[in-house]
Amino acid sequence: RPHRRRRRAQGVFTQTFVQFSNRMISAYRLKQGAANMKKYADVFARADQQFGVQAPVITAFWALETDFGAVQGDFHTLSALVTLSHDCRRPQLFRQQLVPLLELIDRGVLPADVTGAWAGEIGQTQILPSDYLARGVDGDGDGKIDLRNSVPDVIMTTGNKVLSRGWKRDEPWIQEVRVPDEMPWDQTGRTNKLPLTQWAQWGVTNPDGSPLVDKGLQAGLALPMGRKGPAFLTYENFDVYLE
Structure with missing residues (x-):
């Protein structure tokens, strides 16, 4: 299956640090990242105030994961997680995402045919269903959490997710x-x-x-x-x- 082959052929691990960093930190990402931090400065300020996660940190995830939402993945998320849940290498990791995904679909937050990355991540910063369910934030106040199309939702949710992993406010990384x-x-x-x-x-x-x-x-x-x-x-x- 494509997502299984993709998982076992991650060529980035054969590159040196300099090769990898030069490819990841492209001129486009630097320019677009600066423009987005300026465009959504008020939302980034809210994320910093509420979660203590600065704009450059969130922007880096946004850039590296999907080029600011341009490449979110076209794998059928439910099918991918069901398949990976029966993979012999790390099945439990993916089984833990199935129930949250089904709950998001049942609530109408996500469509049943939602697509994303090969390993089940969804949206502009590639959030797993469990984090979508537990850490999702309605950043634009429209009553919905849309991590595929709403930039304010993406920024606030990403800040919340980073904080939940143990981020320490006002400290360097x-x-x-x-x-x-x-x-x-x-x-x-x-x-x-x-x-x-x-x-x-x-x-x-x-x-x-x-x-x-x-x-x-x-x-x-x-x-x-x-x-x-x-x-x-x-x-x-x-x-x-x-x-």
């Missing part, structure tokens, strides 16, 4: 840094969270060589291409992206 030629490399890694003062003591600096500013937070040091490649401090909010 990632910071590019420069690493020294020598340091305890065995201490690096996204999950090994240490105080910024410790990283500074080992010679980690801002990209321009200026000292790190102690924010009273802990972060891991991610080296996606090894010690000679790009380096990033990853804060607790970074882990939200992996949920």
